[in-house]
Amino acid sequence: xxxxxxxxxxxxxxxxxxxxxxxxxxxxxxxxxxxxxxxxxxxxxxxxxxxxxxxxxxxxxxxxxxxxxxxxxxxxxxxxxxxxxxxxxxxxxxxxxxxxxxxxxxxxxxxxxxxxxxxxxxxxxxxxxxxxxxxxxxxxxxxxxxxxxxxxxxxxxxxxxxxxxxxxxxxxxxxxxxxxxxxxxxxxxxxxxxxxxxxxxxxxxxxxxxxxxxxxxxxxxxxxxxxxxxxxxxxxxxxxxxxx
Amino acid sequence: xxxxxxxxxxxxxxxxxxxxxxxxxxxxxxxxxxxxxxxxxxxxxxxxxxxxxxxxxxxxxxxxxxxxxxxxxxxxxxxxxxxxxxxxxxxxxxxxxxxxxxxxxxxxxxxxxxxxxxxxxxxxxxxxxxxxxxxxxxxxxxxxxxxxxxxxxxxxxxxxxxxxxxxxxxxxxxxxxxxxxxxxxxxxxxxxxxxxxxxxxxxxxxxxxxxxxxxxxxxxxxxxxxxxxxxxxxxxxxxxxxxxxxxxxxxxxxxxxxxxxxxxxxxxxxxxxxxxxxxxxxxxxxxxxxxxxxxxxxxxxxxxxxxxxxxxxxxxxxxxxxxxxxxxxxxxxxxxxxxxxxxxxxxxxxxx
Numbered sequence: 385x386x387x388x389x390x391x392x393x394x395x396x397x398x399x400x401x402x403x404x405x406x407x408x409x410x411x412x413x414x415x416x417x418x419x420x421x422x423x424x425x426x427x428x429x430x431x432x433x434x435x436x437x438x439x440x441x442x443x444x445x446x447x448x449x450x451x452x453x454x455x456x457x458x459x460x461x462x463x464x465x466x467x468x469x470x471x472x473x474x475x476x477x478x479x480x481x482x483x484x485x486x487x488x489x490x491x492x493x494x495x496x497x498x499x500x501x502x503x504x505x506x507x508x509x510x511x512x513x514x515x516x517x518x519x520x521x522x523x524x525x526x527x528x529x530x531x532x533x534x535x536x537x538x539x540x541x542x543x544x545x546x547x548x549x550x551x552x553x554x555x556x557x558x559x560x561x562x563x564x565x566x567x568x569x570x571x572x573x574x575x576x577x578x579x580x581x582x583x584x585x586x587x588x589x590x591x592x593x594x595x596x597x598x599x600x601x602x603x604x605x606x607x608x609x610x611x612x613x614x615x616x617x618x619x620x621x622x623x624x625x626x627x628x
Numbered sequence: 629x630x631x632x633x634x635x636x637x638x639x640x641x642x643x644x645x646x647x648x649x650x651x652x653x654x655x656x657x658x659x660x661x662x663x664x665x666x667x668x669x670x671x672x673x674x675x676x677x678x679x680x681x682x683x684x685x686x687x688x689x690x691x692x693x694x695x696x697x698x699x700x701x702x703x704x705x706x707x708x709x710x711x712x713x714x715x716x717x718x719x720x721x722x723x724x725x726x727x728x729x730x731x732x733x734x735x736x737x738x739x740x741x742x743x744x745x746x747x748x749x750x751x752x753x754x755x756x757x758x759x760x761x762x763x764x765x766x767x768x769x770x771x772x773x774x775x776x777x778x779x780x781x782x783x784x785x786x787x788x789x790x791x792x793x794x795x796x797x798x799x800x801x802x803x804x805x806x807x808x809x810x811x812x813x814x815x816x817x818x819x820x821x822x823x824x825x826x827x828x829x830x831x832x833x834x835x836x837x838x839x840x841x842x843x844x845x846x847x848x849x850x851x852x853x854x855x856x857x858x859x860x861x862x863x864x865x866x867x868x869x870x871x872x873x874x875x876x877x878x879x880x881x882x883x884x885x886x887x888x889x890x891x892x893x894x895x896x897x898x899x900x901x902x903x904x905x906x907x908x909x910x911x912x913x914x915x916x917x918x919x920x921x922x923x924x925x926x927x928x929x930x931x932x933x934x935x936x937x938x939x940x941x942x943x944x945x946x947x948x949x950x951x952x953x954x955x956x957x958x959x960x961x962x963x964x965x966x967x968x969x970x971x972x973x974x975x976x977x978x979x980x
Contacts, residue, residue, distance in 0.1 A: 393904030400871070434652075443871065443874065453929045521896035524655065
């Protein structure tokens with residue numbers, strides 16, 4: 385495996401695995417992310433501060449008072465040469481989603497029309513997709529989740545919405561996402577989850593993590609309201625949504 | 629009784645900031661933190677705190693703060709126009725920056741304008757007693773987290789203090805203003821310098837760039853000559869598959885003007901980054917004001933690492949060299965005021 389090292393000043397560098405979006409390349413990124421994490425737990429790679437996985441590269445940030453680029457790069461090279469694990473341990477996360485309320489799914493009819501399917505088939509396609517969280521970014525807790533049913537691929541909306549409500553479930557290109565905050569956004573809104581992707585009251589405020597496998601579970605408005613009330617009150621048992 | 633600093637009048641953009649929220653970039657969480665880590669470190673050292681704990685980052689114009697505690701020791705670091713202490717029974721008196729001061733209950737600290745810089749820092753001995761979010765008190769306003777309810781200060785706010793009373797101690801001052809350096813801002817090429825033509829790179833390091841009005845904690849948009857991409861912008865020359873954005877990353881979107889990304893930067897982005905500001909020069913960037921111009925000059929990674937180590941050594945020396953804030957051979961008026969030497973005197977006139 386050959387990688388490119390790109391300079392990001394004197395506190396970071398990027399390890400680039402390739403120049404396209406593919407599950408294979410992202411798998412390598414996640415494997416190095418995990419391998420560096422494990423190496424640091426065993427006391428190696430002193431001076432590394434954090435690693436930032438993206439679709440095709442891993443940014444490594446470091447403290448120039450504790451180490452240097454010249455010291456770290458050979459150590460990372462050695463980690464890669466030793467062989468990265470093919471599959472890292474992943475969580476399986478279930479996201480309840482209500483598709484049936486028109487307020488939650490303002491773009492469902494248009495998506496159906498443009499993909500030449502019925503709204504029900506669009507929902508089925510979303511439910512059967514095997515999703516993986518590629519990267520979190522842009523805003524805290526916003527996950528780019530790949531693996532959408534190819535029948536549903538669409539470019540982003542020509543006119544982004546000024547306000548997308550929090551917890552909207554949306555699709556665009558080959559991905560789906562869940563908006564952690566009310567924000568402007570250009571993806572197609574096809575449902576809403578009662579879960580909050582970011583909640584600072586939780587010990588780990590961000591729910592999803594890179595590498596998570598994800599599936600959506602259809603719920604009706606009554607179930608949505610019930611779970612939403614628990615989330616609001618801080619009484620939801622989030623562990624029930626995660627299998628390791 | 630709870631010890632607080634009451635915000636009588638808010639400044640323009642005052643937020644609590646510490647060394648930043650470390651370890652959450654992978655979850656899309658910007659680090660935030662002080663725009664000028666040197667200013668925060670000096671304010672903390674003057675107040676008697678460890679480096680990197682949360683202080684108040686003052687943007688452009690400072691707040692008026694009423695002491696509702698037995699006493700509080702605070703320090704201002706940065707170029708401030710005269711700040712004042714007043715009340716309840718004393719007339720306003722001017723207050724130096726770059727030293728520590730003691731305030732008593734009922735006194736008001738009126739922080740002035742920040743002059744020639746966009747930021748200054750106020751630290752209080754013992755720090756602020758606010759809950760950390762993801763290990764940090766830094767305010768990140770876009771997600772409304774950290775600091776005080778995740779926002780800038782407003783009139784009526786109460787900032788809880790870690791100490792009800794300041795420990796007895798002599799006040800300290802800086803021996804000399806810290807030298808942030810001058811001349812070109814040092815950069816390291818990359819990560820995507822190959823997305824720019826040779827002419828584009830020469831333009832970038834050979835021209836003056838002016839800080840535009842679009843400058844905040846997220847980044848600074850510069851105005852100046854446009855930088856040529858290697859591949860035409862309409863053929864994707866200004867698009868990359870998003871990758872990580874480090875502190876000081878300089879992205880150049882299709883319009884060809886550089887944007888330097890700072891404390892509140894997004895964690896990943898899809899514009900090519902021509903270069904990255906050396907970490908030793910980031911505090912200077914964090915102090916720039918709209919209208920000021922800079923030039924950029926390239927150094928190697930190794931040189932940038934050495935610049936940073938040298939700067940940290942100078943900062944450690946400046947902190948080791950803090951001096952008692954007592955003018956040599958003169959009367960320390962502020963200390964006289966603070967210690968209230970006439971307390972308890974009943975009849976001070978000489979007997980007739």
